[in-house]
Structures are given as C-alpha cells and as structure tokens.
Amino acid sequence: xxxxTQNSGSTYNASSIVVLEGxxxxxxxxxxxxxxxxxAGVMQLVxxxxxxxxxxxxxxxxxxIDVTVDADGTWTIADDGGGIPVEPLADGxxxxxxxVTTLHAGGKFRDGAYRLPGGMHGVGLTCVNALSExxxxxxxxxxxxWRGAWVRGEQSEAFHRVADASGSGTTVRFTxxxxxxxxxxxxxxxxxAWLRAQSWLTGGLQCAxxxxxxxxxxxxxxxxxGFVRWMADDEELVHAQALVIQGEESGVTVxxxxxxxxxxxxxxxxxxxxxxxxxxxxHLDGLRAAVGHQLARFALEQxxxxxxxxxxxxxxxxxxxxxxxxxxxxxxxxxxxxTRLLDDxxxxxxxxxxxxxxxxxxxxxxxxxxxxxxxxIEAGRARLASRRASERARYERVEHLVDKDIYRQQFGIRxxxxxxxxxxxxxAGLLGLHGxxxxxxxxAVILDVCCGSGxxxxxxxGKVGKIIGLDLTPEMAALARTRLDEVVQGDVYDIPFPxxxxxxxxxxxVLHLLPQPERPLSEIFRVIKPGGQFVxxxxxxxxxxxxPWMFQVVKKKQPLFVNNLYDEDMRSLLAGAGFxxxxxxxxxxxxxxxxxxxxxxxxxLHRHQIKDLYHQCPAEVRAVHPFEISPTGEIRDCxxxxxxxxxxxx
Amino acid sequence: xxxxIERAAGRYVQPALQExxxxxxxxxxxxxxSVAGVECGYFARIAEIEGEPELARALREIGEQHAIxxxxxxxxxxxxxxxLTGKAIGDSRLNVTALAAFYAxxxxxxxxRSRTAMNEGFADISSWFASQGRLRAAHxxxxxxxxxxxxxxxxxxxxx
Numbered sequence: 011x012x013x014x015t016q017n018s019g020s021t022y023n024a025s026s027i028v029v030l031e032g033x034x035x036x037x038x039x040x041x042x043x044x045x046x047x048x049x050a051g052v053m054q055l056v057x058x059x060x061x062x063x064x065x066x067x068x069x070x071x072x073x074x075i076d077v078t079v080d081a082d083g084t085w086t087i088a089d090d091g092g093g094i095p096v097e098p099l100a101d102g103x104x105x106x107x108x109x110v111t112t113l114h115a116g117g118k119f120r121d122g123a124y125r126l127p128g129g130m131h132g133v134g135l136t137c138v139n140a141l142s143e144x145x146x147x148x149x150x151x152x153x154x155x156w157r158g159a160w161v162r163g164e165q166s167e168a169f170h171r172v173a174d175a176s177g178s179g180t181t182v183r184f185t186x187x188x189x190x191x192x193x194x195x196x197x198x199x200x201x202x203a204w205l206r207a208q209s210w211l212t213g214g215l216q217c218a219x220x221x222x223x224x225x226x227x228x229x230x231x232x233x234x235x236g237f238v239r240w241m242a243d244d245e246e247l248v249h250a251q252a253l254v255i256q257g258e259e260s261g262v263t264v265x266x267x268x269x270x271x272x273x274x275x276x277x278x279x280x281x282x283x284x285x286x287x288x289x290x291x292x293h294l295d296g297l298r299a300a301v302g303h304q305l306a307r308f309a310l311e312q313x314x315x316x317x318x319x320x321x322x323x324x325x326x327x328x329x330x331x332x333x334x335x336x337x338x339x340x341x342x343x344x345x346x347x348x349t350r351l352l353d354d355x356x357x358x359x360x361x362x363x364x365x366x367x368x369x370x371x372x373x374x375x376x377x378x379x380x381x382x383x384x385x386x387i388e389a390g391r392a393r394l395a396s397r398r399a400s401e402r403a404r405y406e407r408v409e410h411l412v413d414k415d416i417y418r419q420q421f422g423i424r425x426x427x428x429x430x431x432x433x434x435x436x437x438a439g440l441l442g443l444h445g446x447x448x449x450x451x452x453x454a455v456i457l458d459v460c461c462g463s464g465x466x467x468x469x470x471x472g473k474v475g476k477i478i479g480l481d482l483t484p485e486m487a488a489l490a491r492t493r494l495d496e497v498v499q500g501d502v503y504d505i506p507f508p509x510x511x512x513x514x515x516x517x518x519x520v521l522h523l524l525p526q527p528e529r530p531l532s533e534i535f536r537v538i539k540p541g542g543q544f545v546x547x548x549x550x551x552x553x554x555x556x557x558p559w560m561f562q563v564v565k566k567k568q569p570l571f572v573n574n575l576y577d578e579d580m581r582s583l584l585a586g587a588g589f590x591x592x593x594x595x596x597x598x599x600x601x602x603x604x605x606x607x608x609x610x611x612x613x614x615l616h617r618h619q620i621k622d623l624y625h626q627c628p629a630e631v632r633a634v635h636p637f638e639i640s641p642t643g644e645i646r647d648c649x650x651x652x653x654x655x656x657x658x659x660x
Numbered sequence: 661x662x663x664x665i666e667r668a669a670g671r672y673v674q675p676a677l678q679e680x681x682x683x684x685x686x687x688x689x690x691x692x693x694s695v696a697g698v699e700c701g702y703f704a705r706i707a708e709i710e711g712e713p714e715l716a717r718a719l720r721e722i723g724e725q726h727a728i729x730x731x732x733x734x735x736x737x738x739x740x741x742x743x744l745t746g747k748a749i750g751d752s753r754l755n756v757t758a759l760a761a762f763y764a765x766x767x768x769x770x771x772x773r774s775r776t777a778m779n780e781g782f783a784d785i786s787s788w789f790a791s792q793g794r795l796r797a798a799h800x801x802x803x804x805x806x807x808x809x810x811x812x813x814x815x816x817x818x819x820x
Binding site for chain 2: 324526553576
C-alpha cells in the first residue's frame with residue numbers, strides 16, 4: 011500500500027498495527043487454528059490432546075491412553091508417558107506452562123525427544139487452552155505431581171508442585187468454550203474410532219474411553235492386518251487373509267494391509283505418523299498406482315485379459331479395504347488440520363514398496379491373486395456395461411421411450427440390500443408424513459406406484475382398507491408382497507388398471523428418474539377416482555443456488571437421473587396433470603452419503619467425484635444446503651423432502 | 661479490417677481494439693484457455709483417482725498456467741470489452757454490470773437450450789440447462805441488488 015491515509019480520514023500508520031499475543035490471536039480467529047467453530051473444531055481440540063499422548067506412545071514412553079467425557083462436554087485425557095517437562099526455562103516459567111500458553115513451543119522442534127511427532131507442532135495444546143472455558147494440566151514426573159489451571163487462556167491457578175508422586179504421565183482436562191463453539195459437541199463415536207484405530211496401529215498401546223459410566227477398552231497386537239479384518243467384518247471377502255506389506259524407501263516407512271471384498275466401494279484409511287489423513291493425498295496416490303499397475307500387470311502376464319481390454323486403478327481398487335500407515339520426517343500437509351498429505355516423495359516411496367510387495371505376493375499366492383484380479387476384471391466389465399446402459403438409455407429417450415430393462419436390471423440388483431442402501435428409504439419420520447397425509451376413508455383402496463419394497467404404501471396401514479402395489483421389477487414386487495395386500499408387476503407409463511380404480515395413489519422419489527414425468531402423472535390421474543387423493547414425496551433442491559450442484563451429485567450416483575425437480579416444478583407438474591387442493595409438508599433428513607453411493611450403479615470414479623463435490627462445495631451452496639464432513643471423512647447430507655398431497659377434482 | 665499504427669511525436673499509438681480481428685482472436689483465446697484450464701484440473705483429478713500421480717501433477721501444473729494466462733488474456737481484452745456481453749469493463753462497477761447483464765441474458769438462453777435438448781430427447785441435459793438457468797437468474801438478481809446498493813450509496817453522497 012503506497013498511501014498511509016485511508017478514506018474517512020482515518021490514519022494508517024505504525025500505531026494502527028495491532029500485535030495480538032498468542033492466545034488472543036487464537037481466540038480472535040479460532041477457525042484459522044482448529045478449522046472451524048463447530049463440532050469439527052471441538053473434535054480438533056480433542057484430537058490435539060490425544061495426539062500428544064499418542065506421540066508419547068510412539069516414542070515408547072506411554073503404554074496407556076485413558077479418555078473420559080463428561081455429560082457437560084468436559085474431556086479428560088491421561089497418558090502414562092514421560093510427562094511434559096516441568097523444570098524452569100530461561101524466563102523462570104516451568105516448561106509445561108510455556109508449552110500450554112505459548113504458540114510454537116514444545117518438544118517437537120528438535121530431533122531426539124519425539125522421533126516422528128504427529129500433532130500440530132507446538133500449536134496444539136496452546137490452542138486447546140486458548141479455546142477452553144477451563145483448562146487443567148497435571149503432570150507427574152521426577153517424583154512429584156504438578157498442576158495448573160487456566161480460564162479462557164488466562165491463568166487461574168499457577169502451575170506448581172502439589173505432591174510427591176511415583177510414576178509419570180500427563181493429564182489434560184478441558185471444557186471447550188461455549189462462547190466460541192456454541193453448543194457444538196464432539197461425535198464421541200469418532201473419538202472411539204480414533205482410539206480403536208490407534209490401538210491397531212501402535213503395538214502395545216492400550217486405550218480406554220469412558221462415557222456415561224461405561225468404559226470401552228481397546229488393545230490389539232494383531233497390527234494393521236487385524237485392523238482391515240475388523241473394517242471388512244460385514245463384507246463378503248474375496249480372499250481370507252489380509253495381505254500385509256512393510257518396507258522403507260528414502261526414509262519413509264510404509265506399512266499397508268490390503269483385503270479385497272465383494273463390496274462396490276473402496277475403504278482405505280490412510281495415516282501419516284498416525285495422523286488420519288481423511289482426504290488421502292500423495293501416499294494414497296502411491297497406493298492406487300501400485301495396486302492398479304500390479305493387478306493389470308498380473309492380469310496381462312497370466313493372460314486373464316486381452317491387451318486391448320482396459321483394467322484401471324479404479325477397477326483394481328473396487329471393494330478394497332485397506333489401511334496405509336506412513337511414517338516420515340517433516341510431512342507436509344494441506345492445512346493445519348492435516349487432511350491431505352502433499353509430499354510427492356512419500357507417494358513414490360509408497361508406490362515403490364507396495365509395488366514390490368504386491369508383485370511378489372501375487373506370484374506366491376496364485377489362487378488368491380486370480381480371485382483378486384478376477385474381481386477387478388469383473389469391476390471393469392461392469393463399469394463398461396454401466397456406461398453402455400447409460401448410453402443406450404439416452405438413445406432410447408430420443409424416441410421418448412424408456413428402456414424398462416435398464417430399470418429392471420438396476421433395481422433388481424439393488425433389491426438385495428434395498429433397505430440398507432440408503433437411510434431415506436425406511437426413515438420413519440419421512441414415511442410418517444406420507445401415511446399421515448391421508449384424508450381417505452378407512453375402507454379406501456390405494457395404489458402404491460413404483461412401490462419398491464412397499465414401505466410407502468405400508469405407511470398408510472390402518473388409515474385405509476386395502477393397499478395394492480405396482481412395480482416394474484420382479485425382485486422389488488416380491489419384497490413388497492411382504493408388506494402390501496397385493497402387488498402387481500407393471501409399468502407406471504401404462505398402469506394396468508382401468509380409469510377411476512383407486513381412492514388414492516401414493517408414490518415417492520421416482521419422478522426424477524422418469525423422462526417426461528407428465529406421462530406417468532397423467533396415468534396416475536387417470537386411475538384415481540374423482541375426489542381421490544394423490545400423495546407423492548420427492549427430495550428437491552433448497553433453492554436455485556444448490557440445484558446444479560445437487561444435479562451433479564445425484565447424476566454421478568444414479569445414471570438414470572433425468573429430472574432435477576425443484577419445488578416449483580413439482581407444483582407445476584401436479585397442477586398440469588389436473589390435481590387441485592395442493593398442500594405440502596417439508597422434512598429434513600440426514601443421509602449417510604458414503605453408504606448411499608456404495609451401490610452397483612455408481613462407478614468408483616463417480617464415487618470419488620461425488621466426495622470431491624462435497625469437499626469442494628462452493629461457499630454459496632454451503633450457505634443454503636447443510637451437510638457435514640466428519641474429521642474422519644464421513645459425509646452426511648441434509649436432504650430437503652417435500653410431501654405433496656393433492657386431489658383429482660370431484 | 662484496417663489496422664493503423666500512427667506515428668505521433670516519435671511514439672507508436674495503438675489503434676482502438678474494439679471491432680478488430682485481434683479483439684475477436686483474444687476472445688477465442690480466452691474461451692480456449694478457460695476450457696483447457698477447466699479440463700486440465702478435472703482430468704488431473706481423474707488421473708489421480710486412476711492411480712497416475714505423475715500425469716495428475718503434470719495436468720495440474722499445466723492447468724495452473726491456463727488459469728494465469730486466461731487472466732492475462734482478459735487483461736488485454738479489458739481495453740476493448742467484456743467478451744460475453746460486449747459491454748465495457750475495467751473497474752468493479754463496470755465489471756459487475758457486465759456480469760449481471762450476462763447472467764440475466766444467459767438465464768433465458770439456458771431455458772432455450774433446455775427446450776432444445778428436450779425436443780432432441782435428452783431429458784437429463786434439458787434438466788441440467790434448466791437448473792443452470794435458475795442459477796443464472798439468482799446470480800443476476802444477487803449482483804443487480806449489489807449494484808443497486810452501490811448506486812443508492814452514491815446518490816446518498818457516499819464515496820467509493
């Protein structure tokens with residue numbers, strides 16, 4: 011800036027420069043230090059303290075980490091490590107006090123004390139102190155016990171020796187400051203997952219988590235092979251034993267456990283110096299490269315595929331459950347919260363170590379290798395078939411026809427785990443709004459159009475006399491027969507019932523998959539008796555702002571998606587079909603996106619791209635469309651459902 | 661297209677850029693640079709997912725060049741006009757006026773594209789265009805409202 015004079019006559023000079031002391035700066039811009047002032051930020055505080063205890067364990071000094079969370083959100087984290095040094099520094103203050111009150115003070119800046127630390131490098135405990143309503147530090151070492159306390163970063167109890175003590179360790183007790191984090195609370199299950207993961211990753215470490223009077227303990231000497239077996243517990247395995255590869259390259263220690271399953275999604279947990287990197291990064295890139303290249307190479311060598319048949323990394327990674335742990339000096343991360351590793355050298359080391367280990371293992375275990383590579387070939391062929399189906403569907407639509415085989419195929423496959431495939435399907439609140447909209451008589455006969463498993467029709471149970479289902483897919487019709495009074499296999503574009511057959515029709519989340527939705531709506535209108543009711547549920551964008559973003563998310567998940575229906579579109583369609591007396595009810599439902607996209611019709615590439623859409627979501631969209639990404643990378647999206655109730659004129 | 665370079669007082673004086681072939685070429689270059697930049701970033705991510713980190717890095721680095729160079733091209737075009745609307749650009753007021761005009765016009769154009777796609781049997785593409793049209797209209801409204809705020813601040817005697 012060349013001028014020192016700003017508008018409004020204010021003067022900009024040296025006196026305008028405000029130098030914030032460490033803790034003030036943290037309190038003024040908390041999100042800069044811990045990522046957010048919501049639940050993720052509170053979680054970061056917990057992780058920072060945990061990470062310090064873990065660093066003690068990794069240096070061989072600690073063998074236990076005990077965590078307690080109280081009902082008021084206070085956390086106590088204790089380890090039996092060496093204890094933070096307490097001897098006075100040059101300014102006379104005890105070292106431990108300096109560590110928790112001064113940014114960039116700690117034992118991780120020099121070699122020796124901590125070989126491979128994972129915390130925030132001297133920012134961690136200070137941030138936790140600054141952002142806590144109350145912060146207590148207790149250290150046992152050198153035959154004594156010391157204690158100090160702070161309130162919002164200001165010392166309330168001097169750090170002093172309180173008693174003699176045997177043993178050593180550090181205990182941190184803190185209550186996140188509600189004036190900064192509001193009512194945000196940590197997802198305690200995520201902390202449990204962290205402790206469980208660290209007990210797998212760190213041989214000899216015992217962890218315990220106490221909440222609401224109950225304590226869960228974790229310890230495992232099975233290493234990361236046991237970790238992946240635990241992760242894949244619910245899945246059908248392609249091979250029984252996890253493949254564990256260890257090695258060192260260019261100063262990077264690599265340890266990986268790989269286990270292929272029949273699931274569609276890949277599940278890879280990546281760690282750098284025991285820090286979970288939710289967005290992966292260079293080390294994950296190295297794993298992908300090694301797995302993709304080695305499986306393709308084996309397939310070609312064994313003549314399992316033709317040289318012209320592509321077998322990509324996305325195919326090779328499909329169904330892979332893996333843990334990748336990298337230890338290295340001075341890792342570089344994207345952002346202070348360390349969600350993505352940036353060091354290309356680490357990626358190269360991982361690729362080198364895993365490529366060698368994988369090639370050797372594939373050669374030595376031909377039966378398992380053929381099963382794994384066969385799984386990848388299958389995934390590649392399914393991907394191509396899915397793309398062809400999508401192209402075929404598009405071609406057919408030129409003639410305004412719907413290729414029913416594609417719908418039958420997809421929903422036939424999905425019927426195998428239909429209720430587990432998405433939360434919205436069986437959400438009681440959402441279903442209740444459908445059945446609850448009924449104003450029909452107790453003896454009314456209704457039709458559940460595109461009934462799926464029949465849960466929507468069943469939500470009218472007790473409110474009407476008879477519920478008949480209609481679905482194109484034999485497998486879905488079979489599921490619906492367990493709930494509805496009668497189920498007919500048929501097509502919504504040509505409903506196999508005469509005019510004026512039903513007192514009411516219900517339907518949910520189908521119109522967005524149907525080209526020319528006016529046609530099925532006109533069929534529905536036709537089979538409803540005059541005065542009869544139509545109840546239809548549909549998720550819609552929150553506004554014009556999130557519509558195109560949602561289009562991309564849904565289209566990548568579901569290739570049959572053709573209509574991005576907004577609330578006004580639904581109103582216009584229903585009015586255009588001749589319905590009157592429209593009323594609506596809205597329902598916000600949180601969907602587990604990782605589960606929702608783990609389906610046959612969503613190729614692996616699209617699953618990654620969907621996650622990218624959430625991680626890179628424009629601020630304008632975030633402002634209108636709520637969703638959450640947990641510190642461990644799980645995504646939950648808030649869907650806006652509208653249940654429309656309307657009538658055929660009497 | 662005549663192009664004169666006048667020599668006056670020993671200096672070269674460039675002609676106006678408007679309505680020249682060079683201006684059209686700059687517009688084409690900006691479009692190509694922008695498209696290639698988007699493609700590089702998008703394809704880099706695909707390469708990353710496919711387990712080709714070197715390819716991904718190369719594409720990302722090339723993409724960064726495109727982004728910077730697109731701005732360089734736009735810098736030169738600012739002498740003449742905003743390429744989407746033909747309006748003058750330069751300071752924020754002019755820039756936002758041009759963009760608001762583009763969004764308002766494009767909101768209509770997207771609806772027209774939506775109808776064409778539907779008539780040709782592409783229901784999903786039609787829906788995409790329609791969604792884009794709604795977003796454009798929202799953006800036009802947002803920017804117009806900000807512009808109106810600026811104007812009223814001016815008429816109230818405020819200064820920028």
